Amino acid sequence: MTSAHTSTLNAAPNSSGFSSAFALTRRELVRITRQPSRLIASIATPLIIWLLLGSGFAESFRPPTPTPTLSTSLDTATDALGYGAYLLPGMLTMTVLFSSIFGAMSLIEDRHEGFLQSVLVSPAPRWSIAISKLLGSALIATVQAMIILPAVFLLGNAVGPLGLTLSSLALFCTALGIAGIGLAAAWWVDSSQGFHGVMNLVLLPMWLLSGSVFPLEGASGWMRVIMMANPVTWCTKALHASLGNPATDPALAWAVTILFACLGIALGWVTLGRGVRRF
Amino acid sequence: MHSSPEQHEHTAHAPILQVENLVRSYKGTRRTPARRAVDSLSLSIEEGEWVALLGPNGSGKSTLVRILATLDKPEQGRVLTSGHDLATKAQLAAYRRALGVVFQHAGLDKLMTVRENLAAQAALHGIRGTDAAHAIDRVAAMLTIADRLNDRVGTLSGGLARRCDLARALLPQPRLLILDEATTGLDHDARIAFLDQLAALRTADQSCPMTIIMTTHLMDEAERACRVLMLHEGHLVCEGSPQELRERVGATSIRCPASSTQAETIFREAGIPTTVRGRERIALAGPADQPNTIAELASKLALAGIAFQIAPPTLGDAYLEATGAALTQQNGDSP
Structure with a gap:
């Protein structure tokens, strides 16, 4: 009876989750092209930091010799690795971290400006809203990092198409994970300023302790434990491995990276899909 | 599952919207005490009616509208549409397909053009391809915004952005349109023009006029409605046509x-x-x-x-007599 009745309530067609997700993802992509300052800043910042840190620490950086228990795939290239080459994957990680978190932050803007409400009262399934936010944020972050990626050729790395594809995949997975965490935080934090504060508190240490600036193998004690527990460490390792840099435990790194992406999707899904108070 | 003839009879004459004993409270904070925004509220709205929810800030209008717009759910009570409880997933989806909402803040993306915003809204309602293009052209013509479709929303004036937002809400041809303080931020002339356009749109299809629920604290806006429901501290204190309410003050x-x-x-x-x-x-x-x-x-x-x-007497006087409290003094508050 319900279906018979509901069809009389409105003759409008059923909303397809995929077309809703596509339209909302497209919106995220259109928005970034209309904000050139955001695009430029997200690419220029890691490039400048790479230049400054890479130049500053170039002489003092010595890639550590890994302990025998961790050493599974290191080769003689370790010694030849300069700090600029070591730092580049970390900069790519930084780009996706901050870009995807800013993408997630747009949820707060959408809520304040009323756009989110207009989407929530539509018949579009909730999962399509979550997926579009995750996909939009992750795609933008990955593309921004991929603009920096050709810098590997300047460093003389011989990275083939497979390496570039795997790097993009690692970046995309990292972006999905971070976007999911960002969406969950943005759902509960009411202001952009508050979100900035929370993200600086969490994201900056997360990046610094991810093996982006200094290797896990060189850390000791408590810092090493934290770094190993940090999923971004393994994402960065997967990136190192894809770009041909020496990296320990690449299989584990990839497993954690993919798991991190799944966690991000689940977080975004639960937050936007189930977090909405409704009948 | 087939319905009985009695059930068909029931739904055929059931109001488009019925609210039964609705309760919604907000927890207190260190600075503000806990309060019941909507308290044991019951009301009924017939198909084709233009209903104004009149009350000052804090009277429960916006909370009620959030519930009716499916953005929030009540702690107690239920909402029925054409006799069916919105608690069922299928009914909720059907209700959302029949619903258009205009909020205090325009639900448009300022970085996108009007056309892009309307196209996104069409996609959310499952309207695709040429159907979407026709729907956009139709609402653009209705609201005389056809020449601004390619402008970014951020560049539009307040009144025009409001019309575009109304176009967004009307795109899926809703049977029920909810407006939550939709004229906020508009100057007097733009407000009157917006309400005139709304009145014309409502009766555009004489055979099936659109049902409108509008929250306001402005008397001249409430005067436009077929029926005014006066809310005070989460309660429905009185209702009637604007004329009846004024005459009741006597x-x-x-x-x-x-x-x-x-x-x-x-x-x-x-x-x-x-x-x-x-x-x-x-x-x-x-x-x-x-x-x-x-x-x-x-x-x-x-x-x-x-x-x-x-x-x-004015509607403000009627409110004063019914509640002992005044509506907020505003630009539309003059007799």
Whole structure:
């Protein structure tokens, strides 16, 4: 009876989750092209930091010799690795971290400006809203990092198409994970300023302790434990491995990276899909 | 599952929207106490009606609208649409397909063009391809925004952005349109133009007029409705057509400056209670007091050199009489 009745309530067609997700993802992509300052800043910042840190620490950086228990795939290239080459994957990680978190932050803007409400009262399934936010944020972050990626050729790395594809995949997975965490935080934090504060508190240490600036193998004690527990460490390792840099435990790194992406999707899904108070 | 003839009979005549014993509370904070925004509220809205929810800030209008717009859910009570509880997933989806909502803040992306915004809205309602293009052209023509479709929303004036937002809400041809303080931020002329357009759109299809629920604290907006529901502290205090509500007051209002203590004394001596609303002191002289009392009061006020105004009752007076509280003084609050 319900279906018979509901069809009389409105003759409008059923909303397809995929077309809703596509339209909302497209919106995220259109928005970034209309904000050139955001695009430029997200690419220029890691490039400048790479230049400054890479130049500053170039002489003092010595890639550590890994302990025998961790050493599974290191080769003689370790010694030849300069700090600029070591730092580049970390900069790519930084780009996706901050870009995807800013993408997630747009949820707060959408809520304040009323756009989110207009989407929530539509018949579009909730999962399509979550997926579009995750996909939009992750795609933008990955593309921004991929603009920096050709810098590997300047460093003389011989990275083939497979390496570039795997790097993009690692970046995309990292972006999905971070976007999911960002969406969950943005759902509960009411202001952009508050979100900035929370993200600086969490994201900056997360990046610094991810093996982006200094290797896990060189850390000791408590810092090493934290770094190993940090999923971004393994994402960065997967990136190192894809770009041909020496990296320990690449299989584990990839497993954690993919798991991190799944966690991000689940977080975004639960937050936007189930977090909405409704009948 | 087939429905019985009784059930068909029931749904055929059921109101498009029915609210039964709705309760919604907000937890207190260190600074604000816990409060019931909507308290045991019941109401019924018939298909094709234009209903105004009238009340000052904090009367529960926005909370009720959030529930009716499916953005929030009540702690107790239920919402029925055409006799069916919205608690079922299928009914909720059907309700959302039949629903258009205009919020206080336009639900448009300022970085996108009007056309892009409308296309996104069409996709959310499952309207695709040429159907979407036709739907956009239709609402653009209706709201005379066809020449602004390629402009970014951020570049539009407040009134025009409001019209575009209304176009967004009307795109899926809703049977029920909810407007939550939708004229906020508009100047007087833009507000009147918006309401005129809304009135014309409502009756565009004579065979099936759109049902409109509009929250407002402005009397001139509420005057446009078929029926006014007055809310006070989360309760529905009275309802009726604007004319019925004014007639129910059955009084003449006498207004003079609130600062005049002499006026207060004159009213007190005449045994007529007064209320201060903004800079005005308002006395409602009921039918029993008229016309001698009013003439007497007028002469006393004139002799005391106090400026005063005698006017027929307004919806604000009706609200005042029903609740003892005043609607907020606003630009639309004049008789």
